[in-house]
Amino acid sequence: MQFICTRCGARAPVTTLRPACECGGLYALQYEGARWDPDKIDRNEWSLFRYRAFMGLEGDAWKSVTMGEGLTPVIRFDDNVSVKMDYFMPTLSFKDRGAAALVAHMAQIGVRKCVQDSSGNAGIAVAAYCARCGIECEIYVPEGTSPNKIAMIEAYGARAVGVPGSRDHCADVCRKKVAQEGVYYANHVFNPFFYEGTKTYVFEILEQLGRIPENLFVELGNGTLFIGVVDALEFLLASGAIDHFPNVVAVQGEHCAPFAKTIESGSEKLVHITPEPTMAEGIAIGEPARADEILAMIRKHGIEVVTAPEEAILPARARLARRGIYAEHTTAAALAAYDRYCEKHGSTPDALLSMCSAGIKSDH
Ligand SMILES: Cc1ncc(COP(=O)(O)O)c(C=O)c1O
Ligand SMILES: [Zn+2]
Structure with missing residues (x-):
């Protein structure tokens, strides 16, 4: 490895x-790694580490890190849409998938201290898993991050460092510290081990449904879920576990949609955009560090990027809640984008959306 x-x-x-x-x-x-083989799933392990035969992961450190994350249910929303309840996680968002895998790696190689930058959910998840195995942790958060998210980071014993300005600027400040002080960068975008965790989103779907739905709507900011999903689907296809690549639809917020703009303009490189304030704060990334990789995946698989209208986010959040699902604003953007996709392409059955994060996290 x-x-x-x-x-x-x-x-x-x-x-x-x-x-x-x-x-x-x-x-x-x-x-x-091993090819996909259902017999290699460790069915005695009730966490995403049951798929460790298909993850790049060495040693047993994961055993002291895991909190039973993953294994989230897929439930019916309506006749056409199912949702995977990824906020049923120890820190209430899908980022636990990546953080559990990353921190397991860090514990395995003996990291004692780390820094990370995040608008919230990834920072919260890294702080929690670091607390679990005694790794000192400092999280840089951009101005405007929900107070609930900062309170969670601090509760886990990590230091939350507020940085004025944009989220992209916050990342720059944190990376400067990494360069100057050589401290470990437990970052969800840079560190490849994070994606080993997010891949399990797809492995679970296959195990629980026995198939992959035809239309997968995946939110796209920095792309930690998106890259994990595409990687995992390519792996399943190469293993012969699925016979075609499903229709993956990438979801961005209308107020910060660099990938949608790039595809629309036909530009080879990611176009520069000026993000406007949005309720979909979790995917408001103007300059994702893995933009070239993501664009290559979008082109390779003909993935459509659809944007959630800003004014549709609150009504979508209310519709989810009226079906019992209290989701973060960013998560509701996936349903708003699904509606827009249907306006363009007609009724779209057999669609699966990720319920990435819990509603209490963005209440402020
Ligand atoms: C609620 C929510 N949904 C989706 C995402 C998208 O993840 P990514 O930025 O890795 O594409 C995030 C990221 O923070 C998030 O917090
Ligand atoms: Zn190089």
Whole structure:
């Protein structure tokens, strides 16, 4: 198992404390894993680590890190739409998938201290799993982050460092600290181990439904879920576990939609946008660090990027709640985007949406 630079192809051991390659390129994880085989699922393990045969993960440190994350139900929303309840997690969002896998790796290689930047959910998840195995943790949060999210980070014993300005600026400040002080960067976007966790979203769907729904709506900000989903689907296809790639639809918020704008304009590189304030704060990323990788996936699989109208987010959140589902505003954007997709393409049955995060997190 090793890291390989996505820009220059240089290799590095996975024990490296460097956040990225010397050339500035981000690492991907390269390893010889098992092909998909239901008999290799550890059915005695009631967490996402039951899929560890298909994850890049070494050693047993995960046992002291896991809190039973994953294994979230898929339930009916209406005749056409099912939802996967990914806010049924220890820190109430899907980020636990990635954080559990990443912190398991950190514990395995002996990391004692880390920093991370996040608008909230990823920072919360990393703080919780670090608390679990005694890793000191500092989370940089951009101005405007929900007080509920900051309270959770601090409750886990991590230090929340508020940074004025945009979320992109907050990441720059944190990365400067990583470069200057050499502290471990437990970042959900940079660190390839995070995606080993988010891949399990798809493995679970296959195990619980016995198939992959025809239309998967996946929210896309930095792409931690999106990349995990596409990677996992490619892996299942290569293993012969599915016979075609389903219709993946990427969801962005209308007020911050760099991928939608890029595809619309036909530009090869991610176009620069000026984000406007939005209720979908979790996916409001103007300059995602893995933009080139994500654009390559979008083009390879002909993935449509659909935007959630800003004014449709609150009504969508209310509709979810009236079906018993109290979701974060960002999560409601997925339903708003699904509606817009149907306006364009007609009725779309057999659709699955992720209920990424719980409603109490964005109440403020
Ligand atoms: C509620 C919610 N949904 C979706 C996402 C999207 O994840 P990503 O930015 O990795 O694409 C996030 C990220 O923070 C989130 O908090
Ligand atoms: Zn490189």
